[in-house]
Amino acid sequence: MENIPRDTIERASNGDIGAFEEIYTSYSGFVYNVALRIVNNTSDAEEVTQDVFMKIYKSLRNFRFESSFKTWVYRITANTAINTYKKISKESKHRGDYDIALKTHAADDKTEECFKKEENEKLLGYLLDKLSIKQRSCIVLREVEGLSYEEISKVLGININTVRSRIKRARLALLAYGKEVVGYEL
Numbered sequence: 627m628e629n630i631p632r633d634t635i636e637r638a639s640n641g642d643i644g645a646f647e648e649i650y651t652s653y654s655g656f657v658y659n660v661a662l663r664i665v666n667n668t669s670d671a672e673e674v675t676q677d678v679f680m681k682i683y684k685s686l687r688n689f690r691f692e693s694s695f696k697t698w699v700y701r702i703t704a705n706t707a708i709n710t711y712k713k714i715s716k717e718s719k720h721r722g723d724y725d726i727a728l729k730t731h732a733a734d735d736k737t738e739e740c741f742k743k744e745e746n747e748k749l750l751g752y753l754l755d756k757l758s759i760k761q762r763s764c765i766v767l768r769e770v771e772g773l774s775y776e777e778i779s780k781v782l783g784i785n786i787n788t789v790r791s792r793i794k795r796a797r798l799a800l801l802a803y804g805k806e807v808v809g810y811e812l
Contacts, residue, residue, distance in 0.1 A: 630649055646686075654679070753804060765793060785812045
């Protein structure tokens with residue numbers, strides 16, 4: 627992810643579509659990846675990504691350069707993904723079965739490496755799904771996105787000790803859940 631020059635952000639906040647497109651091009655992949663790890667569903671992650679960029683576009687004039695642009699985008703992304711996850715959880719408890727049915731297709735000639743990668747992704751999704759949304763958002767920002775505890779604190783708007791506590795609990799839970807998975811020891 628590239629650093630966006632201040633003048634590009636200012637131009638975008640003044641309605642320059644080309645400047646906003648630069649922001650979108652630079653940040654869309656990372657926004658999608660963070661959203662995917664939190665909501666654990668590709669179509670919901672796509673929706674979150676759209677929502678995030680609509681929010682960025684509408685509130686770009688309010689960005690005051692008090693924090694880094696990256697931290698500001700992380701905050702919008704994490705909060706939008708968390709809210710979407712909570713909404714989805716309330717709406718449907720059976721969505722997982724539906725999503726699996728949609729993704730089921732005839733097996734093709736994949737190499738063993740592709741299968742292993744697919745299995746690891748499924749395992750990661752399964753393990754992340756076992757965490758509370760608060761723990762999941764912290765562990766994704768730390769372990770997947772590589773943010774520091776201080777950055778996570780700023781992104782989520784919580785105390786740094788709360789971040790440490792949630793990450794520690796998430797790691798312990800992941801270890802316990804990993805041991806429950808047949809034939810898998812973390």
